[in-house]
Amino acid sequence: MNQLVSASRRNPRVSGVLTHPDVEACDLPALRDLVRFGVMVDDQLARRYLDPTVTPARLLHLKEAGIVNRWWESLEGARVYSPTRLARVIAAVPGMRPRTTYASHLAHDVALVDLADFLVAQNTNHRWIAEDEVRGFLDQIAPPPRRLNGDTRHRPDGLLVTGDARIAIELEHSDKYPTRYARISAWFVREWRVDRVRWYIDKPGILRHLREVNERHGFDREMRIELEPFPPTVRVRQRRGRYEP
DSSP, X not given: OOHHXXXXXXXXXXXXXXXXXXXXXXXXXXXXXHHHXXXXXXXXXXXXXXXXXXXXXXXXXXXXXXXXXXXXXXXXXXXXXXXXHHHHHHHOOTTOOOOOOOGGGHHHHHHHHHHHHHHHHHOTTOEEEEHHHHHHHHHHHOOOOOOOTXXXXXOOSXXXXXXXXXXXXXXXXXXXXXXXHHHHHHHHHHOTXXXXXXXXXXXXHHHHHHHHHHHHHOHHHHSEEEEEEOOTTOOOOOEEEEOOO
16 A cells, blocks of 8 residues: 555544545545645655546546646646645644745745655654644644744744654755854754754755854754755756646
């Protein structure tokens, strides 16, 4: 059985979805994850179906029913989908703080889905908390750190929850100024509800900047900070204009 489908079926929250005449049982794992991530492409959604060959027909049906939106933008020919308000009502995923998805962020957000799938596939006992779920998840543990003067709160791209740690995950493809990295790292050090931070990086310049920031400010002496390359199945897909239906 597809590991992603199996994991979704084992999660009791999947059973909390609302019934809808245009949604079949086979749609639920894909629809729920689309709501969690905010944006996915067709091949990622296909991984959530027991029979991936039904994906094109099911997505077309869900689009025509007003449950998913299809972007005109494509990523290397892959069709991009987002949930509608109706999809959020049907999926009923608790603890969500939905963000607005911008076209300029599509490639990053889609790559993040591939990263999450890769990490969970390595150990099916691990749990991925999507960015829109992070605040609600952490607030269940304890209130956030008190914001001090000059603090910049930061929500990671996701959390990987293992048996003994809550790991903040950052997928970094676009370089930032060192001051921005310093502010993010400073917040993570104070965010005691997170045990450590792991950056996935695909550019040498970003790796250099993060190392320099850690050495200058000593963040890695106060918290475990891991700098890793992109896994082999993860890459940032290129935007190549509008998709022609």
